[in-house]
Each structure stands twice: as C-alpha cells, then as structure tokens.
Amino acid sequence: MKPVSTIALSGMQAARVQLDVASNNIANAQTLGFRRQTVTQQAxxxxxxxxxxxxxxxxxxxxxxxxVNQLGAGYAFVANLKTVETDQKMTGTLLDITA
Known part of the structure; x- marks a missing residue:
C-alpha cells in the first residue's frame, strides 16, 4: 500500500491530465480534421x-x-490537494507528539 500523500498526488496528476485534455479539445474544436481525446482513469x-x-x-x-470534465477535474484536484494537506498536518502532529 502506498502512502496517502502518494495516492493523492497521483489523483492530482490524473486530474491535471483530464483538465489538459478537455482544454485541448475545446481549444481545437474548430480545427479542420481535429479528433477529440478522452481520458481513461484506472485505480x-x-x-x-x-x-x-x-x-x-x-x-x-x-x-x-x-x-463538465474540466469542472470535475478541478474538483478532483482540490479534493486530492486537501488530502495531501491533511496528511502533512497529521504527520506534523505525530512528530510533535513523539518529540
């Protein structure tokens, strides 16, 4: 099992890829011959x-x-960021207790 922060960081990376792909799709929608991209995420x-x-x-x-994918990616990024922040706070508290 990976540490919580590593798992959350991979979630942030996945959200960034989703945001990048959706942005690329919107920016190039009127480009002749452009084909949209899609992102598949796997646990x-x-x-x-x-x-x-x-x-x-x-x-x-x-x-x-x-x-919708852009909005979802933004929410997923923020949720994973909160997980990383909480993990860091808990680690700091644990270090304070044991010090």
Missing amino acids: QPEGGVSTTVSLVNTPGPDFTGDV
Missing part, C-alpha cells in the same frame, strides 16, 4: 490512479462533455 491495486489518453473514434466537438 491501481496498490493505491493511486493511472491515466490513459486516447483519440475518440467519431469526429466532432463535445463542448458540454468537455466543460
């Missing part, structure tokens, strides 16, 4: 998450889906 048995970016088979924009 890892030892903890954390991995991401895979792939091209969507059908051309065309999905502004609603991409905006």
